[in-house]
Amino acid sequence: MNAPIIWDREIAAYRFDKPNEGIKYELPGLWFSASEIHALLTMQQLLSSLGPGLLTPHVAPLLTRLRAILGNDRYPVQEFEKRIRIQRLNARAYEPEHFLPVATAVLQRKRLQIEHYNRSTNQITQREISPQRLNHYQENWYLDAWCHLRKDIRRFSLDSLRAVRITTEPTLDISDEKLCITLDSGYGIFSGHELQWAELIFFNERARWVSQETWHPEQQGKFDEAGRYHLKVPYSDPRELAMDILRHMPEVCVVAPPALRQLIQEQLQKGLALFKTSSSCEPPMA
Structure with a gap:
């Protein structure tokens, strides 16, 4: 920009000098309406x-x-x-100081040493991972990475990280194609290789609402002559899909596959058991 910036030893700082007689300079302005x-x-x-x-x-x-x-x-x-209000619903709290090193490692292609908390086993494991990308899904942040402990691609929620440290080791890069096949082909945040297709039918008002929603990029949907909405979505792990189906009860029916239909029936029966067997809402025996 031809700005006459010089080092001033007396004040131990850089400052502007008198402008030269040659090319004039002008600092760019920042103007907003x-x-x-x-x-x-x-x-x-x-x-x-x-x-x-x-x-x-x-x-x-x-x-x-x-x-x-x-x-x-x-x-x-x-x-x-x-x-203007923006409300965060269903968002899990994570340590804010973890986000910056995670994002830095993703962009600088460096490995991370993490302490990961597994809610299913209630255990913390130390892992070295090669971060691939960050995802913001359903109000929560997830880190897609190659786990050197498990020797496979894993998806970690940031709220499950108890400690994060950037290392000097370069990441093991995984191709976008492999990431998509492993992590993006299933339903929601759950990954998997073996895909199945769920066939659902929505009735009445719920059919009109769901017809405007995107459950999966590869979904297939259509109305029949009776006004029912038929939706087909791929999935590999039924957990998140089952939760989405249950929130539309009783105006949805699972047509296929049989295993998913049975899972939904079992969830409904367990839910009803809470109301029939106890007024204190104690969980039924597994």
């Missing part, structure tokens, strides 16, 4: 909803300037922030 500032503040609220303290240290100075600029605007900042 009111509508652009409103859009930036909306984006900031959206970013804030992705996780606690995710970008706050980096964007706080900019937000201070934006609020100062909007101070004389006819739309007060307080009114703006009150009228």
Whole structure:
């Protein structure tokens, strides 16, 4: 930019010198209209909803300037922030300080040493992983990585990490094709290689709602003459699919496969048992 920046030994800092007679310099300005500032503040609220303290240290100075600029605007900042709300539902809390090293390792292609908590076994294991990509899914962050302990691709939720440390070792890179086949072909956040197709039928009002939803990128859906909505989705692990089906009861029927149909029946029976056997809602015997 031809700016005359010099080192001043007396003040031990860099400063601007007198401009030269040659090529003139000009620092680029940053100008925003009111509508652009409103859009930036909306984006900031959206970013804030992705996780606690995710970008706050980096964007706080900019937000201070934006609020100062909007101070004389006819739309007060307080009114703006009150009228636009972004609510985080079903989001699990994670340690904010873990996000930065994880994101840094993903971008710089470095391995991570982690302590991973497994809710199913209630145990913590130490692992070395090669991070591949970050996913934000259903209000939660997940890290797709090659696990050197298990010698396979794994998906770790950030809320399950108890400690994170970046190493100097380069990552073992996995191809995008292999990641997609392993992690993205199944239903929801659960991965798997062996795919099955679930066939569902939705009735009445629920059919109209579900017809506008995306359950899977490869889903197949159509209405029949009776107004029922037929939906086919691939899955490898039935856990998340079963939860989505159950929340639409009683206006959904599982047609196939038989194993999924039986799983839903068992879940419904266990749920009814809580109401029939005890007023204290103690879980039934497994």
